[in-house]
Amino acid sequence: MPTPRVAMRKIKECLRLKLECDLSHERIALALGLSKGVVSKYVKRATAAGLDWPGLSAMDDNAIAAQLCMSPPAVRGERAPIDLPWVHRELRRKGVTRQLLWQEYCDANAGRLTYQYTQFCQHLHDYTASLRRSMRQLHVAGEKLFIDYAGPTLGVVNPDTGELQRAHIFVAVLGASSFTYACATPGETQIDWLRGLTQTLAFFGGVPALVVPDNPRALITQPDRYEPVLNRATQVCAEHYGMAILPARPRRPQDKAKVEVGVQVVERWILARLRHPCFFTFSALNHAIADLLTDLNARPFKKLDGSRRSWFETIDRPALMPLPAQPYEPARFKPCKVNIDYHIEVDGHYYSVPHSLVRKTVEARITDTTVEILHAGQRIASHVRSPARGRHTTVADHMPAAHRAHREWSPGRFLHWADTIGAATRQLVEHLLTERPHPEMGYRSCLGLLALARQYGDDRLEAACARAWAIGSRTRKSVQSILHNKLDQHPLPSAIAQTDWVTPDHVNLRGPTYYRDPPTTH
Incomplete structure (x- = not known):
């Protein structure tokens, strides 16, 4: 293995000081910052190779290295290859470590030359560095779900009025598998965010441990780098599903790089394809998005094996928590x-x-x-x-109680009560309910009669109502006056009791003809 050039210059200088200047090993070591053992090793190798300084000075670095490296490196056999995409994917599973994967790699290649743990990690590091930046984060299976809204919108036309409404696109991405969901909502209100989240969880068929949104006012009451405060509706939603909602740090989009990339993918592979069709309902738009979403999740990765769908089925789905028995209703x-x-x-x-x-x-x-x-x-x-x-x-x-009792009165109830007292009371109550534009306007008078029954008894009230009807004074006050003056206890004249009042004939009564104009005389 060639010696580095900086070290080779020190070795040449070491040999020059020894072979030409004849300095001691100790002085050479002090001058060059080497140990005496290193100086002694290379002097012995040069002597064993029969080299002197004139010969060494004429040689280049590679020739000197070939002469002085007397023990050639061991011949390496071909080492068992590492399935780096598989290792990268397995690291996303909860509890899986590099040490465990290296041990499995060694066990699977027993009897073959394998990489040591340090080299194994180095190869994995180099492979991870060659991927996209957003893929460098290590996401554990079933742990994080990233949510956000796309910038572009789509149009939904009202077929009755022709009014154009903008549809906002909600996007959710699972951290480990990059499995993606998208849907259209009328806006970005609190209800829209929570409805998009509940539809996402239903689409995944499970619940992650943590949901990472941005810091929208619809969800976050108080954005804070260290202790963000969720609003009541968001907190209730999180408690319903048994998960946590932790927004990204303010103005730190790298905290949710997964969904940033997911939004970009949705914009390119879904929204761009739907820019020409005209949609008249949100339902029709969401059906079109769902069709393209199936294709998006089935597309193979460029630098990894498999697709979003296959990674989701293998990694994320088994790690998700089950959905609650009742779906959450956004509120x-x-x-x-x-x-x-x-x-x-x-x-x-x-x-x-x-x-x-x-x-x-x-x-x-x-x-x-x-x-x-x-x-x-x-x-x-x-x-x-x-x-x-x-x-x-x-x-x-x-x-x-008083309001409820008043509300419970009705014309039928008053009439039923009057029937229990007598025909005259029924006749008078019916008159009180029908003489005014609306029955409720007579309720108070009927309630007054009910009070008189409690005070004077049903028999006296019946007699008083009969007298009031007979004399043509058909009001509650008249009945009250009859009872107060005990006139109900006097018998009614037969004529008065049976017929209405009729004006008798008498010489002192002028009659209607008296007021007519006298006939004109000529």
Whole structure:
């Protein structure tokens, strides 16, 4: 093996000082910074080869090295090759180390000349350095999922109005296998991020240990290099799936290089192909993306064996945690203060809560279909979400007893109550409910009659209603006056009781003809 040129110059100088200047080994070692043993070794080799300084000075470095390296290197046999792509892929499995892979390499090539551990690691290092920069990070199987949105968008045309809406493309990439998912969402809101994430996990059929997004305001309440704070909806989603969500460091795209490359691949192999077709629904666009996604994941790697799909099936899928029994329904949370009418406002609609929470602060969990109200971590109410603005959704159990009792009255209930007292009461109640434009306008009068029944009894009320109807004074006040003056206890005249009031004939009564103009005389 040739001696390096710097060392060869020292060897030549060592031999010159000895053969020509006849210095001691100790002085030569001090002058050249060598040990006396090295000086002695090369002087002995030059003497054994019969070399003197005039002859050595005329030789080049290679000739001197050939003369002085008297023990030629051992002849090396061909060493067993290392399957570097396989080693690189196996390192992504959890718990697999280089030491283990080297031992397996040696066991698989027993009886053959193999590389030592140091050389094994060096070959692996050189191979890894030849790959793309984003592939140099060592990702453990099933550990990390990187998510982001692509910059370019696609258009979705409303077929009724012709309005163009931009579709934003959500991209997710698994760290170990680079298995990729993409879908279109109407925007990049909190619901869009969480819906894209839940669809990704359903597509993979499992849950990674860690999700790495950027620092979008939709997910991260407080971006921080050391202690980022997730918002409530993001934290609940992570707890539902039993995973962690840890955003990349602010302004450090290299922390999520996988998805940066994944976004670039999606833009080139999916969005570029969909730039000409016209889509009228998000469903149609997502079907087109899904078809191209199958082709993307099946494309073979350029510098590695296999494809994203084969690596996912081999490495990532076995390491993913199982999905929960119930899928997560994306939701947003909103703090609300309970109004004096025991309702809270969500998107212009009003939902009831127990009246005991009036003026207190609660939290609304809002999904596409439901509105749940939480207080002190407990669910206190749940409503079907309504798009009607300015309207109310009220549960009777949330109302105070007095309000609930008032709400429970209806024309049928008043009439049924009147029937239990008597025909005259039924007749008067029916009159009170029908004489006004709306039955509810007569509720108070009917409730007043109910109060009179509790005060005077059903029999006296029935008699008072009969007298009020007979005299044509058909109001609650008239019935109350009859009861107060005990007129209900007097018998009704037969004529009055059976017929309406009729004006009697009398000489002192002028009658309607009195006011007519007298006939004109000529």
